[in-house]
Amino acid sequence: MPKVIYTEPDMNKKVKFDRGEMDERIVVIYVSADTPRDGETSTKREETADTAPNNGPGDQHSAFTPTQTRYNNLTKERDQLQTRYNNLTKERDQLQTSYNNLTKERDQLQTRYNNLTKERDQLQTSYINLTEERDQLQTSYNNLTKEKGNIQSSIVRRDGDTLTPVCTSSLLRRTWEESRQDCLERGADLVIINSRDEQTLLFSLHLTAWIGLTDSVTEGTWKWVDGTSLATGYWGAGQPNNSGLFYGQEDCVEIYYEQDDPVKTWNDDKCGTNHNWICEKAMYWYAKQPDNAGPTGDEDCAEIHEDQSPLKSWNDMSCDSKLNWICEKVF
Incomplete structure (x- = not known):
């Protein structure tokens, strides 16, 4: 607490202030009548060696203002840097998320690409297989068309002045009776061979095929399907011999192309054997x-x-x- 000291002032004495732990004192100086100073009383704040440890607010503010300002500026700058750091961290995390998403999308696209590539390869393989199958079918179709042409084509033979188309089948095999029935359904019959030229022509077909000759009615009596008897035969060596697995049952005749002489190719065989056959349809053209x-x-x-x-x-x-x-x- 301030103390009031009453004393005569020594105007020549110097006052030294030590800013240690000092008590604050208020000195009231009364000036005598002999030395009046405009009739005024002066009051002075004096700090002694044991005055209070803290200076006045004004003095402390004056002493620490630059440091405080630097501190405040650094704090502000630190806060700004912290804010920038936080923003950059957030931006980095966003970029990392975008990167992860893009990586995931890239992987998905790569998977889709791989799947499409695999599907394309499978389709290419299927295409190649289908192309090969188509070509095989085309070849089969061409062969069947050619075969159909063979069946339906007119292989012309001369019977006197009559031209007779002959139909053949090299694709199917049937018994003698089934073969004849097929010919009849076509408006024809199994072929009747009346000349050497006709025999040679039919041999050139390179078929083992039924012809319209049988002795099924009377053994040893060979007749054509039109009821006429055989006049000239083109039997192979030792034929007919009626010597099949079951003796006495070779009652129908085939033309057998695996022979050297085209006019020695006939063989008697069991009528139930499956062979190709040759149909003949008579036509009545004049010369x-x-x-x-x-x-x-x-x-x-x-x-x-x-x-x-x-x-x-x-x-x-x-x-x-x-x-x-x-x-x-x-x-």
């Missing part, structure tokens, strides 16, 4: 017909010509020609 000899080469229809013999009366003509006609109704 040199069909000739397609019209002015435009379009003689695509046939007529019966009354001025010819009954079995040699067909003639090809233009389908635009105006003629009589004959109808048939199937019952």
Whole structure:
């Protein structure tokens, strides 16, 4: 607590202040009447050696203002750096998340790419397989078309002045009776061989095939399917011998192409054996017909010509020609 000291002032005395632990004193100086200073009383704050340890607020602020300012600035700068650090950390985490997401998306795209590549390869393999299968089917189709052509084509033989188309089948094999039934369904019958030229022509087909000759009615009496008896035969060596596994049952005739002499190829065989067969359909063209000899080469229809013999009366003509006609109704 401040102490009040009353004394005569010594104006020549110097006062020294030591800023240690000091008590604050208030000195009241009364000036005598002999030395008045404008009639005023002065009051002075004095700090002694044992005054209070803290200076006045004004003095402390003056002494520490630069340091405090630096401290405050550094604190502010630290806070700003901390904020920037936090922002960068947050941005880094966001970038890391984006990177992870992109990596995951890349892996998914890679997986999809691999799957599509695998699927493409499988489709390519399927395409190649289907292409090969298509080519095989095309080859089979071509072969069947050729076979069909062989079955339906006209292999022409000459029987006197009559041209007779012959149908063959090298794809299917049937018994003699089944083969004949197939021919009958085509409006034909098993082939009848009446000449050496016809025998040679049929041998050139390179088929082991049934022909229309049998002795199933009377053993040893060979007849054609039209009921006529065999006149000239083209038997292989030692044939017919009727010497199959079951003796006495070789009643039908095949033409056997694995022979050296084309006019020695017939063999009697069991009628129940499956072979190819050759059909023959008789046609009744008169001499040199069909000739397609019209002015435009379009003689695509046939007529019966009354001025010819009954079995040699067909003639090809233009389908635009105006003629009589004959109808048939199937019952």
